[in-house]
């Protein structure tokens with residue numbers, strides 16, 4: 314039996330623009346999915362996802378068994394979670410060169426589901442790492458990242474970027490530009506996250522930006538401007554990794570986050586709840602705040618070393634959950650061998 318964990322992520326800069334070849338900087342955050350894998354004597358897969366929903370569920374499939382769970386969990390959620398784990402198991406089987414190995418998989422996650430902070434990527438990354446290790450195969454984090462990307466790509470019908478899985482496997486701040494993924498040196502960023510309890514439809518939001526960009530040159534310019542501020546942000550991160558995260562550097566990173574949020578709003582992907590949380594964070598003393606991920610609902614991310622932002626967010630009606638989630642320097646890791 315092996316347990317591995319992997320972190321969720323926020324976008325410090327660059328979501329949406331990354332779709333058009335601009336760079337983006339996702340950062341892993343200290344909210345983890347923990348997956349335990351135990352090899353079985355048959356070719357079945359059993360998933361126990363106790364913490365994914367309020368009631369949790371258990372699903373078994375493979376061989377002649379296809380037991381659907383007898384629980385209150387929404388069927389859509391169960392189907393999605395099952396698909397991610399199934400694809401992770403397929404990748405594990407390919408990695409260990411045994412197409413019939415079965416597994417008992419237990420998932421525990423403290424990353425809000427479907428909120429744009431990388432819950433599915435973290436589960437897939439941790440599942441591949443735990444399942445391969447449980448049969449004595451150790452993969453490098455880069456290999457886990459690649460296999461997790463393939464799993465997400467299959468589970469999301471070809472609609473997945475490498476950002477979430479690479480960031481979750483490697484940890485820290487990373488840079489994504491097309492298929493080019495690399496890790497960045499970054500200082501310990503004091504992230505605070507606000508969650509409105511909802512989620513946006515990534516596919517629809519990406520399509521709406523594409524449409525706007527085709528009809529208006531200002532939207533193409535806006536996408537380029539996001540790319541430019543992301544590059545400036547990268548330089549600031551590098552300087553702060555070398556010379557320390559001074560208040561002045563936090564202010565300048567925060568300023569870029571504020572501008573990024575404004576540009577994303579101009580592209581039409583913010584929402585009333587996200588704007589309310591961004592302003593609550595700023596009122597609470599955040600150095601800067603922006604939506605993270607596709608938008609439309611879900612999460613905002615702010616920078617603040619004090620507890621002012623978290624307090625202000627938790628007093629905001631649009632915010633269902635506010636929590637601190639520092640930069641996770643470690644990506645996928647073994648919790649118990």
Ligand code: PMV
Pocket residue numbers: 327328329330331332428429430431473474476515519605606607608
């Ligand atoms: O909401 P998330 O975390 O899946 O992020 C979507 C990020 C986009 O740039 C909007 C789309 C993408 O695939 O990069």
